[in-house]
Amino acid sequence: MIRLLENHEKVKIRSLYEHCFREDTKEYIDYYFDNRIRENEVVVNEQKGEIVSAMHLIPKVVIAGNVKTNITYIYAVGTWKEYRNQGYVKEIFEEIIKSMHRNMDIFTYLIPSSEENAEIYRKFGFEYVMDKREMEDPKHRKKPSHSVIRRKAENSDLVKLSIFAQQAVNSIYSISLSKDLEYFRKLKEVVEIEGGSIDIFVKNKVIVGYRIIIDDKVFEEVLDNSVQNLSWLGNGRTSYAMARILNIRKTLRQLSFKDFKERYIKIADPVIEENNGCFKMKYHHGSVKLEKCNEKEIDKVDFDVTIGELGAHIFGYKSIPGFPPVCRQDSFFINDYV
Numbered sequence: 001m002i003r004l005l006e007n008h009e010k011v012k013i014r015s016l017y018e019h020c021f022r023e024d025t026k027e028y029i030d031y032y033f034d035n036r037i038r039e040n041e042v043v044v045n046e047q048k049g050e051i052v053s054a055m056h057l058i059p060k061v062v063i064a065g066n067v068k069t070n071i072t073y074i075y076a077v078g079t080w081k082e083y084r085n086q087g088y089v090k091e092i093f094e095e096i097i098k099s100m101h102r103n104m105d106i107f108t109y110l111i112p113s114s115e116e117n118a119e120i121y122r123k124f125g126f127e128y129v130m131d132k133r134e135m136e137d138p139k140h141r142k143k144p145s146h147s148v149i150r151r152k153a154e155n156s157d158l159v160k161l162s163i164f165a166q167q168a169v170n171s172i173y174s175i176s177l178s179k180d181l182e183y184f185r186k187l188k189e190v191v192e193i194e195g196g197s198i199d200i201f202v203k204n205k206v207i208v209g210y211r212i213i214i215d216d217k218v219f220e221e222v223l224d225n226s227v228q229n230l231s232w233l234g235n236g237r238t239s240y241a242m243a244r245i246l247n248i249r250k251t252l253r254q255l256s257f258k259d260f261k262e263r264y265i266k267i268a269d270p271v272i273e274e275n276n277g278c279f280k281m282k283y284h285h286g287s288v289k290l291e292k293c294n295e296k297e298i299d300k301v302d303f304d305v306t307i308g309e310l311g312a313h314i315f316g317y318k319s320i321p322g323f324p325p326v327c328r329q330d331s332f333f334i335n336d337y338v
Contacts, residue, residue, distance in 0.1 A: 002095045005042040020078030031193045036338050045088040053079040053088040061178040065255040074110040093124045097271045106251040109243040111336040126242040127308030129315040130332040134236035153198040158184045164207040174331035220335045245311040252288045259324045264300040269307040
């Protein structure tokens, strides 16, 4: 049976969390269960009255095409070892993805902990949409000039930091978490629990960048063009975030997609029947229309893709040859935090 846990039941899930995520510190787990889990939904699969699998759903606010929208971050998907490979997580994923589609969410995302898990998530329509840039060799890092001060962010800096971050991120990316005060307030708590730091760069009393370090690695870095030479990020990349399109038409409309040519596209969606099949796509009266093809139009298909491949193309990660671009390359910028 798939169901949501009530708030007073969520403490029951800690032992399963610790069983599945042994790399997490006790301090972090304490923080999550004491301060964050009540804000989230926890979906479980129960068999004979016992919880065998769980998925945590964390509400997030994203900026997609300059419009704020609510989505869900799928977090801490786990199953007791003795119950794995029996389809219990599959049942949760299918139920939740269909529910998100009915709720008219545009997409959902997760951060796979391994390539093995990434292959599992692909079965439900997820695909990579963002890489994490690797850190540059320390010997190549430049120090700030005399006109730029780098220091630890204080609570009193967070309002100005959020203003800088939102403006900077909006100018670079099409999809990002809302970098409001609440984002930095919560993130600062997590960073401190993990023994990391938020460093800000100040020039003429104005914040011009920030860098978040956790476990001696760059978690997030956003710098103004005037201080890009201070970046600690190199050219190496590692696959990082996966996303799943839920409502194709709404996503394209919100990202201001315009294509005046009529196209036919076949989409394979293993979960959402409304997304599965052949579609005629056309731009009409200022928005994208997506209509199921009739029998005579099926032979006109120009593109045959999976819902994951379509998502990777929409978010500028991996192009579908011949299909018009929606977002520029590397447009997705969402880092993992609870």
